[in-house]
Amino acid sequence: QEDETQVIGVSIPAATHGWAGGMNFHAQETIDRLEETYPQLDFVLATASDPAKQVSDIEDMVAARGIDALVVLPFESEPLTGPVASIAEQGIWITVVDRGLSEEGIEDLYVAGDNPGFGRVSGEFVAEQLPEGGDIVVLRGIPTAIDNERVEGFETAIEGKGINVIGMEHGNWNRDDSFTVMQDFLSRHPQIDAVWASDDDMAVGVLAAIEAAGRDDVQFVLGGAGMKEMIDLVRQGDEMIPADVTYPPAMISTAIELTAVGLVSGAPVSGEFTIGSVLVTQENADQYYYPDSPF
Amino acid sequence: MNDDSGQRAASPRGGGQGVTGRLALSGVDRSFGPVEVLHDVSLVLQAGEVHALIGENGAGKSTTMKILSGYLRPSSGRVLLEGQEARFEGSDAAEAQGVVLIHQEFNLAEDLTVEENVFLGRELRRGPLLDKRAMRTRTRALLERLECRVDPGARVRDLAGPDKQMVEIAKALGREARVLIMDEPTAVLTGREAEVLFAQVDRLRAEGVAILFTSHKLDEVKRISDRVTVMRDGRVVASRPTEEMSEDAMAEAMVGRALSDLFPARSAPVGEGVALRLRDLTVPGHARGLSFDLHEGEVLGLAGLIGSGRTEAMEGLVGLRPHEGTIEIGGHAVRIASPRAAQAHGLVYLTEDRKGRGLVLNMGLRENLTLQALEDFAHPFLDRRAEAEALTRAIRDFDIRAPSRDAKAGTLSGGNQQKLLLAKVLLAKPRIVIIDEPTRGIDIGTKQQIYRLIHDLAAEGVAVIVISSELPEVIGLADRVLVMRQGRIAGEVAGEAKTEDTIVRLAMGLDGKETAA
Amino acid sequence: MSSVSDTAPKPQRRLPDLHVLGPILALVALIVIGAAMNSNFLSYANITNVLARSAFIGIIAVGMTFVITAGELDLSVGSMAAFIAGLMILVMNGALAGMGAGLGVIVLGIGAALVAGLAAGWINGVLITTMRIEAFIVTLGTMGIYRSLVTWLADGGTLSLDFGLRTAMQPLYYGGILGISWPIIVFAVVALLGEGAMRMTRFGRYCAAIGSNDQVARYSSVDVNRVRLLTYVLLGLLVGVATVMYVPRLGSASSATGVLWELEAIAAVIIGGTTLKGGFGRVWGSVVGVLILGLIGNILNLTDWVSPYLNGAIQGVIIVLAVILQREGKAGA
């Protein structure tokens, strides 16, 4: 309300799986840092466990905290489109992160992750590693649009390359669930050439299951998202983890920072920043290794 | 419609086997699983007649009544309503035909109010909404008829046993019965309340209602009924006009043998040592300033009107309720904060509410029997053989008649449940035992057995407190009687002074204020 | 006195007051705290937001009150809401081509939601009453089933209402009369009717009787199974009503819709003073319970003094405190 203090609302999904946890961490850390740098800025951080809660959080930010800008990583695109659009109409700056709203032109700034790209890069790598083709199993995340986009990207990339997906189940981006699913895949299929775990948390579970079963038919496991332990394995040239595909949770930091700088400087940055998914291999792993990050 | 306008003298009318009457059973058998509990029972209830059904515990009285009122169906045989075969789908169907049963055990929804219970299932309405005012007025009127002063808005959970019984009766009266069946309605009532009930029974008889009731108080049976049917082991063994049967004859027909003196003579003198000394025991809200000494081997009676606080005082004493004052056991001051602590000092209490607080109805006989003294059977694993032996002994000593040894406590007849409860409490081998209404619902033959048992306990040096609403029982059993009134001890009587008259006068405070009956 | 019960010495020391006042006190305390923390807390916009968004759980909690009062339980309401929302969206999108984005489609959608709610409640009820399966198991089962079905209908993603339809339907959540939005009005009406039904109709009384002692109810000519079934059907219908308010708000349904609503609704009912074991229920209490839960979330959003990670902990503590406040007044063991 006061002229000098400006409030930025940050609304993100709660830390229900590893990647989201990393994203939560980066959001919190960036806010702490920026609050120190810019005393004239005030931040409101809310984490939501479902889309309806996220809409409520945003309503509260507008009604009671009088935010001037909103940084939102939508839990799901569809349900947030309407509410965010109505806030945008009130003249509040909108930064959308990762998942685009289902209607164009609402946001002022879009820091986007590339989910189909994530799937595509993963698929291409798998195809490349198995030039003769082969049988693979896929672990999927929590059933969501994001997961669908990734899997579609992956399937497109491996089309016609002789790669059979002999099993696909939801591991829910969860280590325990993926451990269970992988154990059962191993019981069911005597020969598995590779695993696309599609997420580093799930890769952890998958690796543990393979190790426990003592199976040596699995040539490699491809996770994703750039968890530091996995990047480290890639760096060291681990045979089971030859590569990783990034989907940096730190994109929230970029978004918050750009928004804050924009507000403070009076020359806001708008537009779209796509943070592409990059294949991390032993050659370039050092670039993506952040030992101090929690994720 | 009827000629004998409310006289309690027996009416010679009706009753032949060939007459159909208002409601009748004809050749009814009933089994529970492999156990057949009724054999070829036939019974006729006449309009304007009060019919008493008597018999030992487990003879099948409650079962018979449940069949008459649609709660159970006969395995074979017929129920006849006005001479027509009636196939009641359930108790509601029977009730729709004007046949109403008051259960032996309370059958009220404890969370609901008195008024809600009285009108449950046939609420008065105005349009779609309940007519609460009308129901409240009608409930109050019904309770007034019974001279019961409970508030129609009170929750049943908060009522004392006798009041609950009155609510049950009010509920039945409110259903405008043509046949009213009452299973031991007076078991929880004192003589005075029973009188009020009998006045209503007279009125209903005069209105032509057919009434069937059971009671183990044979004097009541003699006074109020027109016809007596005696059951033994599931069979009708006699059915005669009441005037043709003396109380002794009834007892003999029930038990199958002649009964000698109900109260045995004391065999051992009261001991010297003080087992329990109370000074100023106060149970807030219920009893104040109780002081007395109880000697080893003594049987102390505790008399008083319903609600005089006897139960609460004793519940306070054993730590079931918060209390103040000093308690000495065997000469040492003790603190009793829970029944467990009391039992550790050899003091146990037997509740008057066997269904709600006495027995776990859905557990077996064995589990119930040993619940209170389970330590004795655990070393550290439960010794099932010892438990089974204890059950065998209890069944013998207390004459418990159960469908089988594996039966659930809830399937026992009311009186047999009471015997099981007694056995359970005494298994804890108390040095001081408080027995609240020891013979509620127990048949006359077994009563004698229980009295003898109490005397045997006393002879072993156990100190016994007996709370009873049956004055002959306190007088016959106790060496000394304390009378409570409004939470205080109003007086003590012993020896020659132990008469019903003195006790009643003390209990009602008749020395001071005048009380209209 | 004529009667033999001289109840004189105990002056009925029951204090129903605190038992009754408990939830209200907790609510007032929360309002005071909220107002002290943020000046906008009592603003019209904030109050309206909280009330409107509490309406979903609130409407469901009213139905849940009857179910719990009758000694039953329903864990499936959250999933059921998600499923009904998905179905409603599919029906409306499907009818759009033929009917155009008009009132017709909206009425059709509302009808579909209510019918689906009725049917879902009826299925729960039948399994529980006629098949005599533990309510916990049946509704845990249907909880899984509805959640799966909505995921399957949405193909793992999100079902979205056609954009035009969404605009046409939005007034159902955001519009209203006299400045009071529809969800608040509907919630209030449902609560009032529910309170009336609980206190002034046979149905409410039978629920309490059955929850207290179903044998007694049966012997008193109450059709126990029918009343139980009715409580589930009513709850299903109210889930349908809640969904009708929910769909215009977010315009979508997915497997994340309505997650944990069942726990929130049950918690609200119990915070409000209804007994989990049945036999006693009060609808107004559940309404207060829902508002308490809604306000806790709101207040946590209004202030910064805890890490958002700890929101759940604060919520937990306050729920327990609210109930302690209420229990304080209860008599002895």
Place this chain on the structure above:
Amino acid sequence: MSSVSDTAPKPQRRLPDLHVLGPILALVALIVIGAAMNSNFLSYANITNVLARSAFIGIIAVGMTFVITAGELDLSVGSMAAFIAGLMILVMNGALAGMGAGLGVIVLGIGAALVAGLAAGWINGVLITTMRIEAFIVTLGTMGIYRSLVTWLADGGTLSLDFGLRTAMQPLYYGGILGISWPIIVFAVVALLGEGAMRMTRFGRYCAAIGSNDQVARYSSVDVNRVRLLTYVLLGLLVGVATVMYVPRLGSASSATGVLWELEAIAAVIIGGTTLKGGFGRVWGSVVGVLILGLIGNILNLTDWVSPYLNGAIQGVIIVLAVILQREGKAGA
């Protein structure tokens, strides 16, 4: 009332057999189906996998059986497990510097987990018994609290056991004797002890008595509050034991750990034939219930005949069917 339970003339067709056999039949049916669908189903590796991973819920379900038998409930076990796992990892990582990755640290970690479990159970129990707050509310509250705490401890992310420690600890999950892995052994021992305690000790008898009618228990000199408290403490301890098996498996804990374990454990207990309202419980039944739940998931993973989106639905249907099978044998209304 003594005998008013059956209104029908059917001569007491009580078949306790089916009531007892129900869960076992369901289990056998599942095994047959599994074997028919996939030849690897009965392989040693698969059976071992299912048993070992069922051990967590299984150990918890044994404790839950006592809680439910005593007429209580605990919704907090899943969050509690996550919190204890987090704590255990922190303690072990912390002690690593001083003690080195040896047996000492492992013993310390195990000790910490068991103590934390005891303490957490004790807190639930005290709030419920001495403060007399509804168990549902208390444990819903602590469920939120523990879940929040672990999120906070992990800073929103995942707490990971030091890699060296993890290697040292892994045998606790993957190792064993005579080809039987530790979780299976511990599960079996806990189940046997639990079954013994339920049937052959005072504690078990008291739980059933309290769950049936706590007034009767109180009047029979049973220290009702103490026994109730003990059930919670026992459950907490067993959650600690389950966590000790859990941590070595993946060496990590996060806010996603143990989600919905409470519902699974309660479902297993009820599928096994224990009455939710209390008064009757059987530990072996809960074990069978856990195995049924574990096998459903396993079979769904081993076969392809449904969309994975529908797994939850299949699970729901089978749970309900398993209980129907069991209830079939029960007599009239």
